[in-house]
Amino acid sequence: MHKIIHYRNKCIGCGICQEQQPERWRMSKKDGKATLLKAAGKKDVFILPISNTQVLHAQEVAQACPVRVIKIT
Numbered sequence: 001m002h003k004i005i006h007y008r009n010k011c012i013g014c015g016i017c018q019e020q021q022p023e024r025w026r027m028s029k030k031d032g033k034a035t036l037l038k039a040a041g042k043k044d045v046f047i048l049p050i051s052n053t054q055v056l057h058a059q060e061v062a063q064a065c066p067v068r069v070i071k072i073t
């Protein structure tokens, strides 16, 4: 199974992930960082399982992140 992993503590809040995939990412009004919707998280690492058909778009978003804090496994 593929997963999106978001290392949220290193997010710089640029908003690109939300622009590219608003149904999956939301900018927090509290701290200005991105939140991976429906992800399970411990501390600052959030994980969301995705299907095979969702991998390509997830990879595009991950590559667009300027600090590369989104990983796809």
Ligand code: SF4
Pocket (backbone or CB within 6 Å): 010, 011, 012, 013, 014, 015, 016, 017, 018, 033, 034, 064, 065, 066, 067, 068, 069, 070
């Ligand atoms: S693209 Fe990366 S740095 Fe920018 S808000 Fe999203 S996770 Fe944070």
